[in-house]
Amino acid sequence: MQLVLERCTIRPWRLDDAESLARHANNRKIWLAVRDLFPHPYTIQDAHEFLQRTISEGLAMKFCIEIDGVAVGGIGVHPGEDVHRHTATMGYWLGEEFWGRGVMTQAVTAVTDFCFENFLLRRISAEVFANNPASARVLEKAGFTFEGCLKSDVLKDGKVLDSLLYARTT
Numbered sequence: 534m535q536l537v538l539e540r541c542t543i544r545p546w547r548l549d550d551a552e553s554l555a556r557h558a559n560n561r562k563i564w565l566a567v568r569d570l571f572p573h574p575y576t577i578q579d580a581h582e583f584l585q586r587t588i589s590e591g592l593a594m595k596f597c598i599e600i601d602g603v604a605v606g607g608i609g610v611h612p613g614e615d616v617h618r619h620t621a622t623m624g625y626w627l628g629e630e631f632w633g634r635g636v637m638t639q640a641v642t643a644v645t646d647f648c649f650e651n652f653l654l655r656r657i658s659a660e661v662f663a664n665n666p667a668s669a670r671v672l673e674k675a676g677f678t679f680e681g682c683l684k685s686d687v688l689k690d691g692k693v694l695d696s697l698l699y700a701r702t703t
């Protein structure tokens with residue numbers, strides 16, 4: 534799978550992405566917006582482990598965001614199970630030096646379209662911490678609908694936060 538877009542390319546992760554992955558992912562501002570599963574500090578060892586795990590999963594829908602030939606971000610689609618097997622959730626991050634150029638809006642739109650076209654999915658959702666208006670804006674621009682505010686849903690960095698639920702359906 535490779536999606537060549539105007540502002541970036543979406544492609545599978547490769548083992549040789551480790552150095553650039555660690556460099557761009559090692560950012561507290563990114564960590565504050567994502568799950569605690571995402572390491573901080575993000576070391577080269579974390580990058581090697583993530584890449585080995587992801588590549589060995591084979592069918593994993595976890596993709597690299599590449600700009601100018603370098604891995605600078607990630608976008609992952611996580612399929613639901615059981616009665617949620619026609620749904621998926623999405624998560625994403627981008628290296629700070631590339632923020633504000635419309636990269637993630639394009640990436641989220643293209644990956645969502647790709648998943649609806651190629652998998653038996655009827656719904657893709659994403660949850661944004663309520664203190665992250667930039668990510669909420671990305672989802673709105675990518676055609677996601679705001680479905681509601683989940684009160685006190687998240688405990689991040691010692692603070693209880695609401696999260697905002699967005700989804701696109703077919």
Ligand SMILES: CC(C)(COP(=O)(O)OP(=O)(O)OC[C@H]1O[C@@H](n2cnc3c(N)ncnc32)[C@H](O)[C@@H]1OP(=O)(O)O)[C@@H](O)C(=O)NCCC(=O)NCCS
Pocket residue numbers: 562563566567624625626627628631632633634635636637638639659660661662665666667668670671
């Ligand atoms: C959130 C993130 C993915 C955005 O990526 P990006 O490529 O900069 O996003 P885009 O440039 O496509 O769009 C950003 C939009 O948010 C807007 N925005 C930025 N900061 C904002 C703020 N503080 N308040 C409101 N809107 C804001 C921008 O103006 C832009 O909207 P516009 O095109 O209408 O002007 C990126 O900042 C990031 O990786 N952050 C850390 C990790 C993260 O938040 N992941 C998502 C977890 S749900």
